[in-house]
Amino acid sequence: MKIKSIELKNFRNYEACTVEFNPYINIFIGQNAQGKTNLLEAIYILSMSKSFKTKVVEELIFFESDFAKIQGDIVTHDKNMNLEVVLSRLGKKAFINRTEIKKTSDYVGYLNVVLFIPEDLMLIKGSPRLRRKLMDMEISKISPIYMYNLNKYNKLLKERNKYLKLLHDSHKGADEYLEVLSEQMAEIQVSLMKKRMEFVELLNDISVKMYDYIALHKENLKIEYKTHYKDMSYECILDKYRQNYQKDILFGQTNNGIHKDDIMMFLNDKDAVTYASQGQQRSIVLALKIGLLELIKKEIGEYPILLLDDVLSELDDVRKTKLLNLIQDKVQTFITSTSIDGIHHHVIDVAKKIVIENGHVKGEDNGRK
Structure with a gap:
């Protein structure tokens, strides 16, 4: 390309x-x-x-x-x-x-394209939102269906949060419409989470090798997808929504879902967010970006x-x-x-x-x- x-x-x-x-x-x-x-x-x-x-x-x-x-x-x-x-x-x-x-x-x-800007050096110690954005953006490039489903999920999330605030302000409890929104979001989440898991596993396989080369074989990198669910089944996701109905209405927002997930990074099995030095952080980000080049090449057949x-x-x-x-x-x-x-x-x-x-x-x- x-x-x-x-x-x-x-x-x-x-x-x-x-x-x-x-x-x-x-x-x-x-x-x-x-x-x-x-x-x-x-x-x-x-x-x-x-x-x-x-x-x-x-x-x-x-x-x-x-x-x-x-x-x-x-x-x-x-x-x-x-x-x-x-x-x-x-x-x-x-x-x-x-x-x-x-x-x-x-x-x-x-x-x-893969973009590398100075702000990306915050990927390690910055907000989980930055790492979710990286995931969503890179998967969307190689999977139009993921982009379509993600946009659909975000629209449902916006609608659900709007309805939760309405329930909160009117002092009402969970009802049939909240259940319908939760069912729709749970169904879409199954597909999105599986794609995220596949992406992070592949990125881990490639980036680990890149980091080993960049860091002169001194440390071991590991990347994992972090979700708040025991499994990625529709039943588990929907059950989690139902458990949180009261809490969601109280705060007027959806407190669980893929919009809360993260990518975890470890150096020698220690959390990189807490223990990685500035130099190690830069090496991790560099390994991630080069890893993305190789991942996309693997998926679409060209760099x-x-x-x-x-x-x-x-x-x-x-x-x-x-x-x-x-x-x-x-x-x-x-x-x-x-x-x-x-x-x-x-x-x-x-x-x-x-x-x-x-x-x-x-x-x-x-x-x-």
């Missing part, structure tokens, strides 16, 4: 821009606030039809323009395709080969694209070298950086360097062969 070129119109600080890419390593170089991350964000939107930085569409549109357009030519499974996302104050539209795609789940997956937003500056020389070794000649990668001085690696030498200044491409260097 590769992206050959991208064309931007009225996107962020790019009024008009077209860039062709190297099939392996591309580095966007420039000072802060010039548009490096915006270009990376455009690639992400082309993949996911949404930004990783904002939910406000107006922020993505060039000053006083009516719309923004991102268009890219990609190659996937040896087929050339054209993807396009148009953003306006009325919403967004996505196109594949000039044909509009109405459902997000039918669009996502043609251009797969996704890797987006690294100012991550190299966050890693020490050893981890930097390990990362570059693992992606060399395999994964098309896009890197943003204010400078690559001092990074000595063949991957950097042969990379295409694209200099960005105030929303314009000011220079390109295809690297040494």
Whole structure:
């Protein structure tokens, strides 16, 4: 999977821009606030039809323009395709080969990306919500049915919470409608939890090997899916809802479900959240991200694209070298950086360097062969 070129119109600080890419390593170089991350964000939107930085569409549109357009030519499974996302104050539209795609789940997956940003270093000690988001986002890329079911679950959860507040305010107990909502959510959860379990088990198998390489065989990593249910059967999940009816009504919210699950990480059988050093945390996150590349490759038959937003500056020389070794000649990668001085690696030498200044491409260097 590769992206050959991208064309931007009225996107962020790019009024008009077209860039062709190297099939392996591309580095966007420039000072802060010039548009490096915006270009990376455009690639992400082309993949996911949404930004990783904002939910406000107006922020993505060039000053006083009516719309923004991102268009890219990609190659996937040896087929050339054209993807396009148009953003306006009325919403967004996505196109594949000039044909509009109405459902997000039918669009996502043609251009797969793995994003690595400095905030990801909080994955270990940050909120469980961050780890759930990672799970849901990565599974959705390779399973449209998971995305469909997750959206359905979230709508039911919103409706159930709204109804719980109504019951609380009216001083009423559980009734038939609450039971119906609980039954529907339990049914969907069975499928979602099984997919999450499969995903985490596969990610564990791959990431453990990656961590062993990055950490120089000094520690053992283990990743587990944490759920609050004894088993993943419909009966067990529904029974848990019923047990919590009174508590849910009291607090006006659903207190159990997949929206409370987590990913647990252990180093030498000790909880990484409590015991991992900062360096170990960075190694775990790096192993997870590389693990995701390999997992997606295993699932769809080709590597996704890797987006690294100012991550190299966050890693020490050893981890930097390990990362570059693992992606060399395999994964098309896009890197943003204010400078690559001092990074000595063949991957950097042969990379295409694209200099960005105030929303314009000011220079390109295809690297040494």
